[in-house]
Amino acid sequence: MRPSFWETAETRRATLDSKSLDAWDLTIQGQYQVNKRTIDGFLKGVEFFDAASDLDSKLVAPVSGAAEAWLFLAMSGWRSEDVNPWERGFVAAEEAYWLDASNYEALVAMSATHSMQRRPDKGRKYASRAIEINPHAANGYHILALSLTVGGNPEESIPASTQAGRLGRYEPWHHDTASDLAYSHYLIGNYEAALTWGQQSLQLFDRFLQVHIILAATYAQLGRTDEGQPHVETVLKFRPDFSCAKHKSCLIYAREKDRDHIIAGLLKAGLPE
DSSP: OOOHHHHHHHHHHHHOOHHHHHHHHHHHHHHHHHTTOSHHHHHHHHHHHHHHHHHOTTOHHHHHHHHHHHHHHHHHTOOOSSOOHHHHHHHHHHHHHHHOTTOHHHHHHHHHHHHHTTOHHHHHHHHHHHHHHOTTOHHHHHHHHHHHHHTTOHHHHHHHHHHHHHHTTTSTTHHHHHHHHHHHHHHTTOHHHHHHHHHHHHHHOTTOHHHHHHHHHHHHHTTOHHHHHHHHHHHHHHOTTOOHHHHHHHOOOSSHHHHHHHHHHHHHHTOOO
16 A cells, blocks of 8 residues: 555645646745845745745645734734734635645744744643654754743743754754743853854854843843843844833743743843833
């Protein structure tokens, strides 16, 4: 008896048409934009993903990609008068899961959606299922770590982030894993390790706003505010309207003490209240 994987692959190949191939091409272009990890990149990525879905409504990848893009836009603080990025992300993730509940990307999208909206137990459930399906892919561990950190277990998230970093060392978002480790170590008060991982993330991608934020807070907690000043300046350059109060409203940690811990470091660093 042939493995079901091959049967599925043959079925998909037999049903491919020119529209499906065009949709896949648009999906790849969307992922390229999302991998830039910038607000403009996420917004352009959504446009490509939506165009792909218009061509092939049964393709899961562009829908789960759109979910990821909307959620990162929400986390970045991006807002629009007529668009709620949290809501768009949740709807897209559910749609991807409805299309194929055993699809790895759909499960990752569902995990990210629940974790980022402070439902870490559900996030962990979907991440664990994704890892069962593909234990050799990095993103499942990456999202599992997110659910653990959000749920108030930053120390437990470190092995999952480490595994994500090992498996995903060639992924375009590798800097994100190093940044996650910086945040986890920061939250448990291990500031020297947070500094090491933050600096590593910065070396991989120096335009990543989140790592400048955690480095500013970490240097301040270490009593080295002068060294953290370039990161404070970069945060304000990226986000001239940045305030600690506004940033706290974007933090997704379920425990208020974790949100307060981040903000305490930013205030020490000299960022506006």
